[in-house]
Amino acid sequence: MKFRFPILIIDEDFRSENSSGLGIRALAQAIEGEGAEVIGATGYGDLSQFAQQQSRASAFILSIDDEEFTAGGDEEPAIANLRDFIQEIRFKNSDIPIFLYGETRTSSHIPNDILRELHGFIHMFEDTPEFVARHILREARSYTAGLAPPFFRALVDYASDGSYSWHCPGHSGGVAFLKSPVGQMFHQFFGENMLRADVCNAVEELGQLLDHTGPVAASERNAARIFNADHCFFVTNGTSTSNKMVWHSAVASGDIVVVDRNCHKSILHSIIMTGAVPVFLTPTRNNLGLIGPIPLDEFRPENIQKKIDANPFAREAQAAHPDRKPRILTITQSTYDGIVYNVETLKEILDGQIDTLHFDEAWLPHATFHEFYRNMHAIGRDRPCCDNAMVFATHSTHKLLAGISQASQILVQESKTTKLDRHIFNEAYLMHTSTSPQYAIIASCDVAAAMMEPPGGTALVEESIAEAINFRRAMRKVDAEWGDDWWFEVWGPDEMAESGIGTQEDWILRADDNWHGFGNLAPGFNMLDPIKATVVTPGLNVRGQFAEAGIPASIVTRYLAEHGVIVEKTGLYSFFIMFTIGITKGRWNTLVSALQQFKDDYDKNIPMWKILPEFSQQFPMYEGIGLRDLCKQIHETYKAYDIARVTTEMYLSVMQPAMKPSDAYAMMTHREMDRVEIDDLEGRATAVLLTPYPPGIPLLIPGERFNKTIVEYLQFARMFNLKFPGFDTDIHGLVEENVDGVAKFYVDCVRTNN
Numbered sequence: 001m002k003f004r005f006p007i008l009i010i011d012e013d014f015r016s017e018n019s020s021g022l023g024i025r026a027l028a029q030a031i032e033g034e035g036a037e038v039i040g041a042t043g044y045g046d047l048s049q050f051a052q053q054q055s056r057a058s059a060f061i062l063s064i065d066d067e068e069f070t071a072g073g074d075e076e077p078a079i080a081n082l083r084d085f086i087q088e089i090r091f092k093n094s095d096i097p098i099f100l101y102g103e104t105r106t107s108s109h110i111p112n113d114i115l116r117e118l119h120g121f122i123h124m125f126e127d128t129p130e131f132v133a134r135h136i137l138r139e140a141r142s143y144t145a146g147l148a149p150p151f152f153r154a155l156v157d158y159a160s161d162g163s164y165s166w167h168c169p170g171h172s173g174g175v176a177f178l179k180s181p182v183g184q185m186f187h188q189f190f191g192e193n194m195l196r197a198d199v200c201n202a203v204e205e206l207g208q209l210l211d212h213t214g215p216v217a218a219s220e221r222n223a224a225r226i227f228n229a230d231h232c233f234f235v236t237n238g239t240s241t242s243n244k245m246v247w248h249s250a251v252a253s254g255d256i257v258v259v260d261r262n263c264h265k266s267i268l269h270s271i272i273m274t275g276a277v278p279v280f281l282t283p284t285r286n287n288l289g290l291i292g293p294i295p296l297d298e299f300r301p302e303n304i305q306k307k308i309d310a311n312p313f314a315r316e317a318q319a320a321h322p323d324r325k326p327r328i329l330t331i332t333q334s335t336y337d338g339i340v341y342n343v344e345t346l347k348e349i350l351d352g353q354i355d356t357l358h359f360d361e362a363w364l365p366h367a368t369f370h371e372f373y374r375n376m377h378a379i380g381r382d383r384p385c386c387d388n389a390m391v392f393a394t395h396s397t398h399k400l401l402a403g404i405s406q407a408s409q410i411l412v413q414e415s416k417t418t419k420l421d422r423h424i425f426n427e428a429y430l431m432h433t434s435t436s437p438q439y440a441i442i443a444s445c446d447v448a449a450a451m452m453e454p455p456g457g458t459a460l461v462e463e464s465i466a467e468a469i470n471f472r473r474a475m476r477k478v479d480a481e482w483g484d485d486w487w488f489e490v491w492g493p494d495e496m497a498e499s500g501i502g503t504q505e506d507w508i509l510r511a512d513d514n515w516h517g518f519g520n521l522a523p524g525f526n527m528l529d530p531i532k533a534t535v536v537t538p539g540l541n542v543r544g545q546f547a548e549a550g551i552p553a554s555i556v557t558r559y560l561a562e563h564g565v566i567v568e569k570t571g572l573y574s575f576f577i578m579f580t581i582g583i584t585k586g587r588w589n590t591l592v593s594a595l596q597q598f599k600d601d602y603d604k605n606i607p608m609w610k611i612l613p614e615f616s617q618q619f620p621m622y623e624g625i626g627l628r629d630l631c632k633q634i635h636e637t638y639k640a641y642d643i644a645r646v647t648t649e650m651y652l653s654v655m656q657p658a659m660k661p662s663d664a665y666a667m668m669t670h671r672e673m674d675r676v677e678i679d680d681l682e683g684r685a686t687a688v689l690l691t692p693y694p695p696g697i698p699l700l701i702p703g704e705r706f707n708k709t710i711v712e713y714l715q716f717a718r719m720f721n722l723k724f725p726g727f728d729t730d731i732h733g734l735v736e737e738n739v740d741g742v743a744k745f746y747v748d749c750v751r752t753n754n
């Protein structure tokens with residue numbers, strides 16, 4: 001496999017007929033003669049624009065005989081320019097070779113801080129171009145040869161090797177696809193390499209994911225080093241699976257576990273699978289429907305004990321084994337909306353009280369690479385370990401880093417007294433891993449980790465933060481220009497750094513700050529990760545008051561979708577986008593201009609058929625309605641039902657467990673359940689997970705009883721979905737049945753004894 005990494009020559013005279021032009025072109029030719037590619041650029045003025053090429057090039061050659069270098073002054077502008085250029089490259093890339101090239105200059109003209117960063121100083125005419133070319137290429141090739149991390153390297157070698165295989169997968173390196181026309185299409189679309197690299201775990205030279213051997217193990221160790229963890233395990237089925245592995249390694253039936261009520265459904269699945277008895281920590285919520293932090297006091301052991309006392313199943317479990325501590329704590333570290341916790345504070349309170357502290361950092365794999373998030377993530381450099389508690393972090397590599405879908409990892413930090421028994425841990429790992437893992441996913445875990453190695457990773461995180469903050473500044477500028485007229489708001493602190501990225505301090509949630517509406521929070525306990533940007537539409541304030549007019553977010557995101565902008569999550573009056581390391585200025589500028597267009601169409605009340613033609617075709621009832629009128633209709637419906645209050649209260653209400661989640665689930669598998677209509681649900685215990693989208697956070701888990709607020713919410717959703725098809729609230733767990741032409745909605749509940 002030959003990778004393309006040209007050598008970049010920057011010389012003002014690259015195309016000139018003078019002697020330095022002839023000299024540099026002779027060098028370029030000599031390099032090409034050795035089989036390498038050269039890109040020649042005539043760099044005038046600002047060199048730093050070329051620094052971006054660091055990810056594509058294998059070396060830089062910079063000429064320093066340009067006219068700007070004429071003597072005079074204390075430090076010539078050319079030297080300053082050169083220094084900026086080199087600093088910009090080294091900010092992202094500490095290894096790429098940089099050569100200076102001169103006719104009349106010598107190294108004595110160059111200050112030490114620049115010389116230190118160079119791989120060589122080439123004097124034209126002192127050696128033959130061929131000799132110089134070979135010298136440069138040796139450095140360039142040694143640089144590119146060092147790039148690939150262990151597993152990816154082995155996979156590339158294997159796929160390029162051309163040996164025949166008799167093992168699965170049955171498509172034999174893609175050959176099977178070539179035997180049919182539609183297979184041909186598939187092959188042409190995904191390409192030869194993807195299929196050649198799709199190998200089976202019988203291939204010994206690649207190592208085994210399931211036993212963590214060979215190059216796979218080397219790559220996991222490499223990632224552990226980069227993330228500063230004691231252990232790292234790659235997982236090829238998403239953090240949904242990573243979470244289940246962590247749980248199955250630590251939790252058994254009847255164990256008490258302490259869980260964030262705002263957790264991903266994989267944690268609830270883990271509760272069901274292990275047969276654990278959960279007690280829940282309740283996060284705050286504001287009336288925009290945004291989920292805030294769990295208050296610090298909720299974590300205090302005495303409060304956890306109170307929750308155990310209040311729950312008959314937990315009480316019973318504790319009475320049976322009074323010597324056991326809760327087995328695990330799982331919290332969502334970076335909620336959907338970007339709230340994170342100070343992990344050192346949590347360790348202080350919980351070390352010795354709970355055996356395992358598990359941080360579901362699906363959205364936070366970037367944090368360890370930047371000072372900005374100091375202490376606000378689970379595991380990293382200079383982070384002290386607990387005396388007793390083992391710390392786990394699970395990362396969705398694919399959500400914010402450069403991983404392909406399902407790429408995930410588990411990080412472990414051992415305590416002073418407990419080491420991870422890898423053999424025991426692997427029993428849980430095997431329970432959830434396919435015996436045919438997808439090797440492209442493993443390779444992307446490997447590469448994603450290598451990309452994050454400082455300084456490159458730190459620079460990437462810094463860029464994401466900078467873009468996110470620039471987006472916020474741009475939105476405020478538009479707002480200021482509109483004056484009293486309406487515009488969208490990006491949820492976050494009122495004050496931001498004037499320029500640059502500022503510091504963590506700017507993003508700490510302070511007690512009773514108006515902007516967040518989460519009340520009296522403990523000092524320094526939470527921050528908002530600026531790379532998650534929640535855009536708030538007009539119509540509802542943080543206190544839950546509806547304005548006269550309003551713009552439901554679902555209409556905005558539908559509009560954006562037809563304009564090619566897909567957002568991550570939509571709430572009642574908010575939607576959210578994130579600044580991953582893949583985001584670009586062009587992307588967020590497109591969003592800002594699409595929002596401008598929305599405002600224009602809204603203010604002019606343009607009819608739906610004109611602005612959302614596809615959607616109007618699908619739902620003709622909206623065709624003739626103006627955009628503003630439709631917003632008004634939905635807004636007034638929300639307002640009439642006080643739906644912001646209802647959704648907030650239903651998530652904050654105290655849930656009554658009628659049985660252990662795993663027992664309710666067992667009844668479902670045995671079909672000991674009734675299909676109950678919405679209006680009759682109050683007091684019944686659900687057999688299934690009930691999850692409204694948005695926000696996609698489970699509302700009731702198997703075995704919990706419906707209360708009045710939840711029933712009210714379901715009745716609202718039923719009415720709303722009939723009235724505004726196409727803008728439906730999707731509720732997983734709700735069963736729709738057509739009874740004599742009328743849509744009826746049910747939930748499967750566990751059968752009560754009578």
Ligand SMILES: *Cc1c(COP(=O)(O)O)cnc(C)c1O
Binds near residue numbers: 238240332360407
């Ligand atoms: C997305 C997510 C998961 C699951 O991760 P996948 O990689 O999609 O399986 C787990 N926890 C949280 C908090 C998530 O947001």
